[in-house]
Amino acid sequence: MAATTSEPILEVRGVAKRFGGVQALKDVSMRLMPGECVALAGDNGAGKSTLIKTISGVYQPDEGEIRFAGQPVHFPTPEAARGHGIETIYQDLALADNLTIGANIFLGREPMRKILGVLPVIDRAKMAEAARETMARLDFHVNRLDAPVGRFSGGQRQAVAIGRAIYWKARVLIMDEPTAALGVPEQRKVVQLVRTLKSQGQGIIFISHNLQDIFAVADRIVVLRRGQLAGERRIAETNHDEVVKLMVGG
Incomplete structure (x- = not known):
């Protein structure tokens, strides 16, 4: 292009x-x-x-x-x-293998919501939606968005690392x-x-x-x-x- x-x-x-x-x-x-x-x-x-x-x-x-x-x-x-x-994806990808795609996208920047207007908890629905939208934008599909990324292939793991970068407006x-x-x-x-x-x-x-x-x-x-x-x-x-x-x- x-x-x-x-x-x-x-x-x-x-x-x-x-x-x-x-x-x-x-x-x-x-x-x-x-x-x-x-x-x-x-x-x-x-x-x-x-x-x-x-x-x-x-x-x-x-x-x-x-x-x-x-x-x-x-x-x-x-x-x-x-x-x-400017985002850099190094060879080791810096992914947390035990976490999902959404959790890796927000790693260290987890979105929060409040229960009963008081108790803050991680907004897992927002994380899952971000994972769906980001992977769709890359035209890259995995069977289970709730699976830990440690189970993914090398190409899928690259997609997660790229998805994290573009979600944060790289x-x-x-x-x-x-x-x-x-x-x-x-x-x-x-x-x-x-x-x-x-x-x-x-x-x-x-x-x-x-x-x-x-x-x-x-x-x-x-x-x-x-x-x-x-x-x-x-x-x-x-x-x-x-x-x-x-x-x-x-």
């Missing part, structure tokens, strides 16, 4: 990050449009994790700036980034190795989820070592090598061999 506006929802300009004597990022720039998926690729140690943690408020840039919806922003914490609508979704350790059918489900998000206008940063998945969902690919921008290509105008050359040099 083409971007829905001419203005980037997220822009990184000349960002640098150092850890002591180690230059983890140097003069890195990238942009993300609404309804676009940008893949972030590179070998281990290329700077991918540092970049997404800088965008999401885990780290503070030493140089450069981050702009969101056209405005410069500073995220002192991940909570500040989430407050702007405008930018950072997905860190979302297809790692999944079988081929589950990888296809995650790819379809990303396509659904793009069609709904979310901007997605997709980090993966799997070039097949990158070429299946991304509009552009940004390649990092040793903390620097090695190249940027439109997926329709490149191929696996060119991307690998950018990653390794030469």
Whole structure:
């Protein structure tokens, strides 16, 4: 899907990050449009994790700036980034396996209602309705919304983590190795989820070592090598061999 506006929802300009004597990022720039998926690729140690943690408020840039919806922003914490609508789904998903979809969506932010106007209790009906609406929005269906997510497949668990992000109004979704350790059918489900998000206008940063998945969902690919921008290509105008050359040099 083409971007829905001419203005980037997220822009990184000349960002640098150092850890002591180690230059983890140097003069890195990238942009993300609404309804676009940008893949972030590179070998281990290329700077991918540092970049997404800088965008999401885990780290503070030493140089450069981050702009969101056209405005410069500073995220002192991940909570500040989430407050702007930037959600990160890490590889471990951070789900509570013993809880339902609804309980995971509201984890730490449980809705309350009062019995007899006095006694506060968790509003489980609201949680269940949120689970139904969110999974329907993703066009992703599970047999039992009241089952603990620990019983779900890998692709279903990814859907729960994505559903939690979009329920809380994520405008930018950072997905860190979302297809790692999944079988081929589950990888296809995650790819379809990303396509659904793009069609709904979310901007997605997709980090993966799997070039097949990158070429299946991304509009552009940004390649990092040793903390620097090695190249940027439109997926329709490149191929696996060119991307690998950018990653390794030469």
